[in-house]
Amino acid sequence: MKQSNSKPNLKQSLVDQYLPHNFLAEKMILSCLLVNTEAIELTLRTISVDVFYFKNHQEIYKAVTFMYKNNLPIDILTLITFLQDNGLLQKIGGLKVLIELLSQIPNLIYLEEYLRLVKDKYIRRSLIKLGYETINSSYITSLPLENILNDLENKLFSLTSEIKPQKLSSSAELLNDIFFELKTKSLDPKLSGIASGFYDLDSLTQGFQKSDLIIIAGRPSMGKTALGLNIASNIIKSSKLPVLFFSLEMSKEQIMYRLLAMETNLNQMKLKTGKLSKNDWLKLNKIIKILAKFPLFIDDTFDLSIQDIRSKIKTIIFEQNQIGLIIIDYIQLMQNSKLKNANRVQELSQITRSLKTIAREFNVPIIGLSQLSRNVENRIDKKPILSDLRESGSIEQDADLVLMLYQNKLQTSPQNHNSENIKNNNIVELIIAKHRNGPIGNVKLKFDEEHTKFYNLELKE
Numbered sequence: 465m466k467q468s469n470s471k472p473n474l475k476q477s478l479v480d481q482y483l484p485h486n487f488l489a490e491k492m493i494l495s496c497l498l499v500n501t502e503a504i505e506l507t508l509r510t511i512s513v514d515v516f517y518f519k520n521h522q523e524i525y526k527a528v529t530f531m532y533k534n535n536l537p538i539d540i541l542t543l544i545t546f547l548q549d550n551g552l553l554q555k556i557g558g559l560k561v562l563i564e565l566l567s568q569i570p571n572l573i574y575l576e577e578y579l580r581l582v583k584d585k586y587i588r589r590s591l592i593k594l595g596y597e598t599i600n601s602s603y604i605t606s607l608p609l610e611n612i613l614n615d616l617e618n619k620l621f622s623l624t625s626e627i628k629p630q631k632l633s634s635s636a637e638l639l640n641d642i643f644f645e646l647k648t649k650s651l652d653p654k655l656s657g658i659a660s661g662f663y664d665l666d667s668l669t670q671g672f673q674k675s676d677l678i679i680i681a682g683r684p685s686m687g688k689t690a691l692g693l694n695i696a697s698n699i700i701k702s703s704k705l706p707v708l709f710f711s712l713e714m715s716k717e718q719i720m721y722r723l724l725a726m727e728t729n730l731n732q733m734k735l736k737t738g739k740l741s742k743n744d745w746l747k748l749n750k751i752i753k754i755l756a757k758f759p760l761f762i763d764d765t766f767d768l769s770i771q772d773i774r775s776k777i778k779t780i781i782f783e784q785n786q787i788g789l790i791i792i793d794y795i796q797l798m799q800n801s802k803l804k805n806a807n808r809v810q811e812l813s814q815i816t817r818s819l820k821t822i823a824r825e826f827n828v829p830i831i832g833l834s835q836l837s838r839n840v841e842n843r844i845d846k847k848p849i850l851s852d853l854r855e856s857g858s859i860e861q862d863a864d865l866v867l868m869l870y871q872n873k874l875q876t877s878p879q880n881h882n883s884e885n886i887k888n889n890n891i892v893e894l895i896i897a898k899h900r901n902g903p904i905g906n907v908k909l910k911f912d913e914e915h916t917k918f919y920n921l922e923l924k925e
Contacts, residue, residue, distance in 0.1 A: 661698025682869035705788025
C-alpha cells in the first residue's frame with residue numbers, strides 16, 4: 465500500500481522538478497532587493513509572489529514585501545530578525561540560504577532582464593497547468609462545453625495580458641507625443657477618429673475614437689438599426705475598414721434586405737416580393753456586385769455573450785488583420801453567461817463594463833444600440849434624456865458618447881397636410897446627450913423611412 469502511494473508522489477515531484485524555472489535569476493532578484501530600495505519598488509510593480517518557482521524564494525519575497533509596506537528597514541540583518549521572530553527562518557532553509565544571497569553580486573542594471581526571465585518561466589508553467597486543467601475538464605462530460613471553452617479563453621487572455629509590458633509614461637513623454645500629434649494635424653488637418661459620414665456629427669465628435677464605447681439610443685421604430693447600418697456603410701466606403709455587425713433582433717437576411725434597400729433606393733417590400741422592373745434589376749445587379757466586396761461581417765446569434773463577441777473579433781482580426789468598427793443591435797438583448805441568476809440591471813451593468821473593456825483591449829470603437837424606457841412617452845416634452853436609458857445607469861456611466869434619436873412627428877390632418885409638415889416629419893434630431901471628450905449638442909439628419917436611409921440635411925433634396 466505504501467509503495468502504491470509513493471509512485472504518484474514521485475511522479476508529481478518529477479513533473480514539478482522539470483517545470484520551467486530559473487533558479488539563478490530568482491536569486492539575483494532577491495539579492496537586488498536586499499541592497500536597493502528602488503529595486504523593491506520596481507519588483508513589486510512587476511511580479512507577484514507566484515512568479516517565484518521555489519517555495520523558500522516565495523517566503524523571502526513575502527517577507528521583504530511585508531517589511532517594505534510597513535516601512536521597516538530592509539537589509540540582511542533585519543530580514544533574518546524578521547524571519548526568526550515569525551518562525552520562518554527554518555522554512556526558507558536557514559541562514560545558509562540568506563548567506564548565499566549575499567554571495568551573489570547583483571547588477572541592478574540587469575534587474576529588469578532578471579524579472580523578465582522569471583516571468584517568462586512563470587507564464588510557461590501557467591500554460592502547462594492550464595493544459596492539464598483543460599484535459600481534466602474535457603473528461604468531465606457533465607461540464608457544459610461552452611463553460612470549458614469560456615474558462616480556457618479567459619485564462620489564456622489573462623496570461624496574454626501578463627506578457628504585455630505595463631509601461632508607465634511620464635508627463636514629459638506624453639506631452640512630447642501630444643506635441644508631435646498636434647504638429648502632424650496642423651500640416652494635414654483631418655478627423656482624429658473614424659468619420660461617420662454625417663458632417664455635422666463629425667464636426668462635434670471628430671469622428672468615432674478608437675477604444676470608445678458609443679451608445680445610439682431611441683424608442684422602437686425610431687431608426688436605430690437603420691442609422692447603425694448607414695454608419696457601417698459610410699465607414700466601409702470611406703476607409704475600407706472591416707465592420708462587424710452583431711444583430712440580436714433581426715436575422716442576417718433581414719439586415720441584408722435593409723442594406724440593399726438603402727443602397728439601391730428600392731422599396732423593401734418591392735425587394736422581398738421580387739416585383740422589380742427591368743431598370744430595378746439592372747440597378748440591383750450593380751449594387752450587389754459592389755456590396756459583395758464590402759468587408760461587412762454580420763452575426764445574428766440571438767443569445768450573444770461577451771465571450772462570443774471577443775472570440776469573433778479575434779477571428780475577424782486574424783482573417784482581415786484589422787477591424788474598423790463593431791456594432792451591436794441591441795445591448796438589452798445580450799446575455800452574460802456568468803451572471804445568469806443575477807438581477808437584470810446588474811447583468812446589464814456587467815455587459816456595458818465588458819464592452820468598454822473590449823473597446824480598449826482591441827483599440828476599436830464599439831457602437832451599442834440601446835432601447836429607451838417608456839417613461840419618455842409619458843412626458844409632455846418627449847425629447848429623451850440620459851436617465852431614459854433603459855434598465856441601467858451603467859450605460860450612461862460607461863459610454864464615452866451617447867447619441868439619442870428623436871423625431872417630432874406632426875399629425876397630418878387635412879388642414880395641416882402640406883409639404884412643409886411632411887418635410888419636417890422626415891427630419892430626425894440626433895441629440896449628443898453625453899460626450900466624455902468634447903461638446904454636447906444637436907445634429908439634424910434627413911431620414912428616408914421608405915428606404916431606411918439617413919442623409920446629411922443639406923444634401924437631401
